[in-house]
Every structure is written in structure tokens, then in C-alpha cells.
Amino acid sequence: MSVQSDSQKNLMEKIITLPPEKVAxxxxxxxxxxxxMEDRRLTRAAMKLSEEAFQMVWDNPDDAVYDKL
Structure with a gap:
């Protein structure tokens, strides 16, 4: 069993004092x-996977001027 931090214990104590509808x-x-958090993780993973596919589109002489911005 993991050891709870003080902030976790404090939060649990506060939640316990709430009425049931507030706990919900x-x-x-x-x-x-x-x-x-999961959506952001999936978005970052999709972006990472797409980098190689978009590499030729992103790295071209016509758009090189934007690399300096």
C-alpha cells in the first residue's frame, strides 16, 4: 500500500466532510x-506519430522563411 502525502490526506478529509451530492x-x-489528461496524452502521441509523415511538407524551401519566426 502506498503512503499518502499530507496534501492527499487533507483532501480526503475535506471530501469526507462534504454532503453526498457534493462528493458526487x-x-x-x-x-x-x-x-x-488522457486526451492530451493521446493528442501528443498522435502528433509525435504524424511528424514523420509531415516532415516533407514542413521542410521545404518555400516555407523556410517561416522557420525564422
Whole structure:
């Protein structure tokens, strides 16, 4: 079992004092944050995978002037 940090313990204590409907809101918000984090991870992975495919499009003499911006 992992050791909880003080901030995690404090957060849990605060959540425990909330009424059930507010706990449900906290849970929804945590789910939202986790989903957003996963979406960003997937977006970064897709961008990384597409770099090679777009390399010839990005690196061309006509657009070289924009590399200096």
C-alpha cells in the first residue's frame, strides 16, 4: 500500500466532510480531469506519430522563411 502525502490526506478529509451530492460533484470533476489528461496524452502521441509523415511538407524551401519566426 502506498503512503499518502499530507496534501492527499487533507483532501480526503475535506471530501469526507462534504454532503453526498457534493462528493458526487467532486467525483465528476476528478473524472473530467483524468479524461482531459488522457486526451492530451493521446493528442501528443498522435502528433509525435504524424511528424514523420509531415516532415516533407514542413521542410521545404518555400516555407523556410517561416522557420525564422
Amino acid at each position: 460533484e467532486v467525483e465528476d470533476f476528478v473524472d473530467f480531469l483524468r479524461l482531459r
